Amino acid sequence: MIIKRYKVNNMNEAITRIRYELGKEAVIISQRKIRKPGILGFFSRKILEVTAAVDNKKKENGREEDMQDSIAAIKKLVNDKMKNNTLCNDIKGDKIIDNDAKENYNTSECNYENNIVDKNNDSIIKEMQQMKGMLSEMMKGSYGNVGKSAFQIKLENSDFNSKVVNTILNRVNIIEDDRDEEEKLKEVVTSMIKVEDKVLENIVVLVGPTGVGKTTTIAKLAGKLSLIEKKKVGLITIDTYRIGAVEQLKTYADIMNIPFQVVFTIKDMGKAIENMSDCDVILIDTTGRSSKNRMQISELRAFIDKVNTDNIHLVISCTTKNRDIDVIVEGYKELNYNNVIITKLDETSTYGSILNILQAAKKPISFVTTGQNVPEDIKVMNTEELAKLVLGEDIIC
Numbered sequence: 001m002i003i004k005r006y007k008v009n010n011m012n013e014a015i016t017r018i019r020y021e022l023g024k025e026a027v028i029i030s031q032r033k034i035r036k037p038g039i040l041g042f043f044s045r046k047i048l049e050v051t052a053a054v055d056n057k058k059k060e061n062g063r064e065e066d067m068q069d070s071i072a073a074i075k076k077l078v079n080d081k082m083k084n085n086t087l088c089n090d091i092k093g094d095k096i097i098d099n100d101a102k103e104n105y106n107t108s109e110c111n112y113e114n115n116i117v118d119k120n121n122d123s124i125i126k127e128m129q130q131m132k133g134m135l136s137e138m139m140k141g142s143y144g145n146v147g148k149s150a151f152q153i154k155l156e157n158s159d160f161n162s163k164v165v166n167t168i169l170n171r172v173n174i175i176e177d178d179r180d181e182e183e184k185l186k187e188v189v190t191s192m193i194k195v196e197d198k199v200l201e202n203i204v205v206l207v208g209p210t211g212v213g214k215t216t217t218i219a220k221l222a223g224k225l226s227l228i229e230k231k232k233v234g235l236i237t238i239d240t241y242r243i244g245a246v247e248q249l250k251t252y253a254d255i256m257n258i259p260f261q262v263v264f265t266i267k268d269m270g271k272a273i274e275n276m277s278d279c280d281v282i283l284i285d286t287t288g289r290s291s292k293n294r295m296q297i298s299e300l301r302a303f304i305d306k307v308n309t310d311n312i313h314l315v316i317s318c319t320t321k322n323r324d325i326d327v328i329v330e331g332y333k334e335l336n337y338n339n340v341i342i343t344k345l346d347e348t349s350t351y352g353s354i355l356n357i358l359q360a361a362k363k364p365i366s367f368v369t370t371g372q373n374v375p376e377d378i379k380v381m382n383t384e385e386l387a388k389l390v391l392g393e394d395i396i397c
Helices: 011-022 056-101 107-143 150-157 162-173 181-191 214-228 245-256 266-275 294-307 322-335 352-361 383-390
Strands: 002-008 027-035 046-054 202-207 233-237 260-262 281-285 312-317 339-343 365-369
Touching: 002 011, 011 027, 011 046, 150 162, 162 181, 162 352, 181 383, 202 214, 202 294, 214 233, 214 245, 214 281, 214 365, 233 245, 233 266, 245 260, 266 294, 294 322, 312 322, 322 352, 339 352, 352 383
Parallel strands: 202 281, 202 312, 233 260, 233 281, 312 339, 339 365
Antiparallel strands: 002 046, 027 046
């Protein structure tokens, strides 16, 4: 039996997600209204929590039956095409024999008919090749999981990369006790997640590629420090390349009534930090750079060296493709980041990439972001909470 809990805005959204993830055989076993977690507490809006369940065997049997029906239908189409093709060739042969027996044989008519047959053959061959490809893909989908354990399938469906899946399964297999396999799996995954409730003090720098939400994340941190922890905060940005980045951060600084400065050169950086020497924390937003562009990364390194801090966070999105995670993590190592901030947890329903990122970076996670609200949607999650997410036992709405 598979049981999953969904936090959604309405029942239509719940049904759509349940059918997509659990299939049409799933049933809703409970629903209730809860308040959305966040800094607003009692005053936050209500959302719907729906619990659904499906029998494992029924789910797999339904998929297998659908797959076999589809495969049988395609095979029938292929056979029909082959029969039609054979029949056309027989007719063509008969026509040639009949025409040879005629005294007034029309050569142009024969060529015309042959061209039609050739074109028909080309069309039939093309269609058969397409159907063969479709059949091959469906066979992969039907039998691609043969020989895999239930755990392996579960982990792959949660977007763990193959390296992490193998590491988890190997660690589970060496645990020698009588506990349930699910408990062993959870223990292993929890042990692979490192969390550091980082104290934000002095100078804090956020680095990372474009589009991961660095500017919004730094605004959330500024709000958390100034509005909740009542610390004096300063904001600096060197992101002068992206249109609107400076204006966006300045707007946040004005709302929170905290000092803000734009830095264009390394010399300007020294002056900006000196001007904010009375701040408890200085947050620095950096330009999004391609991790593959070594020159740009080295240029960014020069700015970071000037501020002389070891409080550097790599910001990376939970929606980043697995093959890109390794490239980003490796490319930014030159900046000597100490922690990882994982963003956009609200934009996906599978969280295996969290563990993929942590295993690639070999650094602890400091914060996660769960939405666009400033400053509410940033938090520190403990290892147990993150383990539930990556194993599909919880979801961020």
